[in-house]
Amino acid sequence: MLVLTRKVGEGIRIGDDISITVVEMKGGGIRLGIMAPPTVKIHRQEVYDRILEENKEATQWIIADLDDLSARLPMVKEVK
Amino acid sequence: MKSINTRFGQVEYDPANTLHFPCGMIGFESLREFIVMPNKKQGPLFWIQSVDDPEIAFVLTDPTNFFLDYRVVPDDNEKQKLAMEEEDDCHALVVVTVNSGNDFTFNLLAPILYSPKANRAIQVVLEHSNYSTKVPLPAV
Numbered sequence: 001m002l003v004l005t006r007k008v009g010e011g012i013r014i015g016d017d018i019s020i021t022v023v024e025m026k027g028g029g030i031r032l033g034i035m036a037p038p039t040v041k042i043h044r045q046e047v048y049d050r051i052l053e054e055n056k057e058a059t060q061w062i063i064a065d066l067d068d069l070s071a072r073l074p075m076v077k078e079v080k
Numbered sequence: 081m082k083s084i085n086t087r088f089g090q091v092e093y094d095p096a097n098t099l100h101f102p103c104g105m106i107g108f109e110s111l112r113e114f115i116v117m118p119n120k121k122q123g124p125l126f127w128i129q130s131v132d133d134p135e136i137a138f139v140l141t142d143p144t145n146f147f148l149d150y151r152v153v154p155d156d157n158e159k160q161k162l163a164m165e166e167e168d169d170c171h172a173l174v175v176v177t178v179n180s181g182n183d184f185t186f187n188l189l190a191p192i193l194y195s196p197k198a199n200r201a202i203q204v205v206l207e208h209s210n211y212s213t214k215v216p217l218p219a220v
Contacts, residue, residue: 052107070123
C-alpha cells in the first residue's frame with residue numbers, strides 16, 4: 001500500500017480525474033473532500049464491505065427454505 | 081438456446097434474453113448476465129441465476145409488497161447505466177437473505193434498480209438513508 005503524509009489543505013490526485021483533499025482534522029476524525037466524475041461510485045469502506053458480505057450471504061440458500069418462506073409470506077400484489 | 085448446470089439442476093436459457101447487470105452485483109462485479117427464475121411456489125419471491133457462475137443465485141422481491149413507502153429513484157448516471165430514456169419505467173427490487181430456520185431479511189440499503197425496457201439492472205447504495213442490509217419483515 002502506498003502511504004503518503006498530507007497536511008490540512010493538501011491533497012492527492014489519482015489518475016486524470018480524481019482528487020482528494022484533507023479538509024479538516026477534528027476530534028480524531030479527518031474530513032476528506034473528494035472530486036471525481038459522477039460515474040465513479042464513492043462509498044464509506046465499511047458500508048461497501050457490509051453490502052459485499054450481505055450479497056455473499058444472500059447466495060447461500062436452498063430451495064426448501066425458499067419454498068417454506070414463500071408459503072408464509074403475504075402476497076399484497078402481483079409481482080411484475 | 082443454451083443450458084447451464086446450476087446447483088438447482090439444469091437450466092435452459094436464451095442468451096439474447098438474459099438480465100444484464102452492466103456493473104455486476106457488489107462483490108460479484110464480473111458476473112454480468114443472469115437468468116430470471118420464477119419461483120415454483122406461489123408468492124412474491126423469485127430468483128436470478130448467474131449464467132457465468134452456476135453457484136451464484138440471488139433471491140429477489142418487490143419490496144413495496146412489505147415496505148409500502150420504500151422508493152428508490154435513479155439519478156442521471158444510474159439512468160444512463162440502465163440505458164433508460166426519461167419516461168421509461170424503473171422498478172426497485174431488493175435482495176432477500178434466506179437463512180435456514182425461517183430466518184430471512186431484506187437488504188434495503190443496497191436495492192437493485194431494474195429497467196424492464198432495456199432488461200438491465202444495477203445494484204445501488206442508499207448511503208444517506210437509515211436502511212440496513214438486514215431488515216426483518218415488518219410486524220403487521
